[in-house]
Amino acid sequence: MAKNLKNGKSIGSMLIGLFRQQIFIPIAALMILVIFNLIADPSFFKITMGQNNAGDPILSGYLVTILNNASELAILAIGMTLVTAASGGQDISVGATIAIAGSVILRILCGAAGPRPETMQAPIFVAFLVACVVTMLFGAFNGALVAYFKIQPMVATLIMFTAGRSIAAWINNNQLPVIKDVSFGYFGNYIPGIPVPTPVFIAILCMIIIALVLKFTNLGLYVQAVGINSHSSRLNGLNPELIKFVTYVIMGLCVAVAGLIKVSRISTINYSVIAKDIEMDAILAVALGGNALGGGKFSMTASILGAYVIQFLTTTLYKFEVPSDALPAYKAIVVIILVVMSAPIVREKMGKLWKKIAPKKAVKEA
Amino acid sequence: MTNKNPLKKKVGISDTNLLLVITIAVFLVMYISAVLFLGSGFTKPQTFFNILNDNAALIILSCGMSIVMITGGIDISVGTLTALVCMSCAVHLDYQGGSVLTAMLLALGIGVAFGLVQGYLVAYLEIQPFIVSLAGMFFAKGMTTIVNSTQFNVAHEGFKALKAIRIYVPFMGAVNKKGVYVPAYIEPGVVVALLLVVLLFVLLKWSKTGRNFYAVGGNLNSATMLGINVKRTKFIAHMLCSTLAGIGGFVYFMHVGSGSVSHAAGAEMNAIASSIIGGTMLSGGVGNIAGTFFGVLSLSTIKNIVSSLGLDEAWWTNITVAAMICLFLLVQSLVLLRKNKKK
DSSP states (O other): OHHHHHHHHTHHHHHHHHHHSTTHHHHHHHHHHHHHHHHHOGGGGOOEEEEOTTSOEEEESHHHHHHHHHHHHHHHHHHHHHHHHHHSSOOTTHHHHHHHHHHHHHHHHHTTSOSSOSSOSSOHHHHHHHHHHHHHHHHHHHHHHHHTSOOOHHHHHHHHHHHHHHHHHHHTTTOOOOOOOGGGGGGTSOOTTOOSOHHHHHHHHHHHHHHHHHHHSSHHHHHHHHHHOHHHHHHTTOOHHHHHHHHHHHHHHHHHHHHHHHHHHHSSOOTTTTTTTHHHHHHHHHHHTTOOTTSSOOOHHHHHHHHHHHHHHHHHHHHTTOOTTTHHHHHHHHHHHHHHHHSHHHHHHHHHHHHHHSHHHHHHHO | OTTTOHHHHHHTHHHHHHHHHHHHHHHHHHHHHIIIIIOHHHHSHHHHHHHHHHHHHHHHHHHHHHHHHHTTOOOTTHHHHHHHHHHHHHHHHHHSOOOHHHHHHHHHHHHHHHHHHHHIIIIISOOOHHHHHHHHHHHHHHHHHHHOOSOEEOOOHHHHHHHHOOEEEEEEEEEOTTSOEEEEEEOHHHHHHHHHHHHHHHHHHHSHHHHHHHHHHHOHHHHHHTTOOHHHHHHHHHHHHHHHHHHHHHHHHHHHOEEOTTTTTTHHHHHHHHHHHTTOOTTSSOOOHHHHHHHHHHHHHHHHHHHHTTOOSTHHHHHHHHHHHHHHHHHHHHHHHHHHHHO
């Protein structure tokens, strides 16, 4: 917020500077949504302290809902950004592999005690680790097809997209396990005594980890190098295949985390519905972040912001009582407007128009 | 074609033919082994015709998808567009007192409208086709619910008559258990689909527009240097795809005779899978409509085989289909990698 206030003072020069930056698109989209909500109904931003059924204090309000529900999407956006940047394509199997991750977690927790055990048969940590390994293996499968067999990412991940939910159902023999233990729900809901939903912390933790990784390792640089030109990156001594492969494995890890949150929210799983269409939202988050879907340079911050923009939009539409089935139509219109606005050709033309309208002023200030 | 003109060999057209041969061979092997080992059901010609009947719409959608994929794009909106066409036509016929002819025009109009917008956004504003058609998919999905949110069967008399039309195929019938001769039939949608396949095959193979698709998908820069209007070519491809989705939507509507939000769910992925099995490559420049046709047939044959093997658990179909896509991809990838090494 402070950043935007500063922009207000010297709007001409800052606007032009900001306009050229990648992060401008998600920020602008967010601002438009915020302003729209401020005008339509300022109570949108009200946060109240309430109590849940167990009598613990919790924060409630639309903003908390947005932060809470966008967690999985933000985590997936991290992996999707890397995959997109390195391989120039998208992983459309994440929704299906989330189903697998959730299924594996529940399977381990149920153990041999049938689908509705009174107590958990294994520590949650172990179940999560197993799910991580499994989804990373599936990530490795996708990565191997893309990197070593040179199959286009969307087509390669189409395999898991088709089979994923079936495999998830297969793992649990098509039963619907229910975990009754309260502590399993901590990851998707609230830890008693802490009024902020846990997924928010998990998402922040993931962001910190990826920020540190990008800061202190060469992963970001290598990924961009491979994405821009894999041939010349090879000439510079990189191994483009391995780097592409690694991004898919990282994607697998993100999927496992998102899967844990998803199943923890409801303590059970519905194979055909869980995380449905989340892959499309994750790709949209990357695109809204202004990242080229053809690979190359990326901005992680912009992608994550994009994820929150999408959730902000969804929650706004829900608030105005748009039926959930009709939601996609409105979403589509907003997406088209945003994407058209951010298209290089349109931006160029708009930039020219801007110069014509404010010819001297803007140039002087700049 | 390939032998007559040695120049074309190097451009990559032979890839197209090679992959086409693989596809047809696999389909034949699969079907013949089904006939040999599974017997009963597959020996009847009607089984084959039923595959056609059930997949007439998918064939049309896949043809459109292949064209877009050949130009290097993608269109994931066709599935939900089909649902939108079904629902709009159903509402038009039952609640607005429309006739069959106006319903057809409506279906076509929806397709053309989608094509115009998506084509313009992709070709002239240079937005990634994936994102454009993603928005198109969301839009069609939402619009279907807005048009009407409940499933209902169409009661319109004229349409019911159209839906009941059967075209009997001579000499292909079979005698059933009671000893009564049951003639084999196909639905009118199949005729439409086959006509379109032939038409598009000719278009892609011999017309200037068709060759432009390959040129644009193969190498954008060379296509520009050859003086091909790249933007218009891309526009036409997306336009064709959405228009075909409109026609396919009506064919689907004729097959099911109802409007529902969940109609043709996942058809876009089936269409992409069929195109891939048929030897079209998502990277563009390689593909064949005939291959796509066999791709659809292979996809539904494998589904039939799985269900007739008695693997009733729902997951087997999907896992087998995925395994098959995987197999085809690996074969294609290996064939092309080896070829490139030889060069």
